[in-house]
Amino acid sequence: MVSAARARLLAIVMLLGLQAVLFPLYAIQPVNDAAGVLPDENEFLVSPDEYLGERVVTGGIVQQTDPIVIQVQGRSGTQEITIHEADISPTVGDKVRVAGTLSDVRTIRAQTAFVVPPSGRWYAWGISFVAGLWVLGRLIRHWRVDRTTLAFEPRTATLSSRTILRWIQPGEDDNA
Amino acid sequence: MPDLLAHVFIAYSLCRVLSWRWEWLTTPYVTAGMVGTFIPDLVKVKLVVPSETVAQTLGLPFDWGSLATGGGTLVSVCVGLILLASSERRRGGLMLGLGAGSHLLADSLLITPTGRSVQLLWPLAQYRVPTPGLYLSTQPEPMVLAGGVAALVWGLNKYWIGDRKVEC
Numbered sequence A: 001m002v003s004a005a006r007a008r009l010l011a012i013v014m015l016l017g018l019q020a021v022l023f024p025l026y027a028i029q030p031v032n033d034a035a036g037v038l039p040d041e042n043e044f045l046v047s048p049d050e051y052l053g054e055r056v057v058t059g060g061i062v063q064q065t066d067p068i069v070i071q072v073q074g075r076s077g078t079q080e081i082t083i084h085e086a087d088i089s090p091t092v093g094d095k096v097r098v099a100g101t102l103s104d105v106r107t108i109r110a111q112t113a114f115v116v117p118p119s120g121r122w123y124a125w126g127i128s129f130v131a132g133l134w135v136l137g138r139l140i141r142h143w144r145v146d147r148t149t150l151a152f153e154p155r156t157a158t159l160s161s162r163t164i165l166r167w168i169q170p171g172e173d174d175n176a
Numbered sequence B: 001m002p003d004l005l006a007h008v009f010i011a012y013s014l015c016r017v018l019s020w021r022w023e024w025l026t027t028p029y030v031t032a033g034m035v036g037t038f039i040p041d042l043v044k045v046k047l048v049v050p051s052e053t054v055a056q057t058l059g060l061p062f063d064w065g066s067l068a069t070g071g072g073t074l075v076s077v078c079v080g081l082i083l084l085a086s087s088e089r090r091r092g093g094l095m096l097g098l099g100a101g102s103h104l105l106a107d108s109l110l111i112t113p114t115g116r117s118v119q120l121l122w123p124l125a126q127y128r129v130p131t132p133g134l135y136l137s138t139q140p141e142p143m144v145l146a147g148g149v150a151a152l153v154w155g156l157n158k159y160w161i162g163d164r165k166v167e168c
Helices: A002-027 A118-142 A161-168 B004-021 B027-036 B040-048 B051-058 B064-068 B070-083 B086-107 B141-164
Strands: A055-065 A068-074 A077-084 A095-104 A107-116 A143-146 A151-154
Touching: A002 B051, A002 B064, A002 B070, A055 A077, A055 A107, A068 A095, A077 A095, A118 A143, A118 B004, A118 B027, A143 B027, A151 B086, B004 B027, B004 B086, B004 B141, B027 B070, B027 B086, B040 B064, B040 B070, B040 B086, B051 B064, B064 B070, B070 B086
Parallel strands: A077 A107
Antiparallel strands: A055 A068, A055 A095, A068 A077, A095 A107, A143 A151
């Protein structure tokens, strides 16, 4: 039984190792227009001259609205980028995502741009948290972990909220 | 992503409807499918620890983004597979994969500035699938729609089909 747990942990460590290799691999992914991988802030902030006149994609929080200036955060640091010809009217603090031509070192002539207001970001956070609680609740009620083998298996009977309460306020040792 | 709640509603509906066909697909497996939808969103770890911070600490190029690609999701699903008891691997693993897959598919319909969205085949191919641009991740409409469908499926299951199932 202990060996099952050990084998399981070993396999997980190996998979996490594989996952860890993918992070740098993703970061060094080359620009590939045909595949839809455009130069972003990690490319054009570092060597803007190389991408002048090319189509780029980025996003950031609006600092000024006339002209639209966004703060872009890349691996090399933070930069303010001016956006021209965007068909949007954001307010300061909104998030803007934009694709367009890098017309100058710190200027993008927009082709497509859209605004994500802060309320939208709060909404996505809050509602996702609710989803997390709901599914966590279902997971605890429908699945159990075998402590000797560290394996998840379905409960034979759904855990009732009364049993969960008994865990929190221990009284009897019922584990059904 | 549409918000996670929308993803969970989609997975619930999908798995519950499949349960009408597959006898073995009982409520715990519906839950497994719902858990699966969280897998591609592991990428949100970037909001807690930004990729730039890790890159600076390690002195290596680093981007959490791979977690939301097809390949990264597959590796995460495999971690889930290992965590399942061996007798549950086929069924539980299938449900985790279904949930995660439905998340990636729904994400590939998002509005993006480039008109391209998820890299379903990365690291095998860089190709980002073209997106019809149906919604923003911060819009409540997909969640309301998916929630309505989920409620309908729940009701159908409980009052129409449910006599052979114990509970939802």
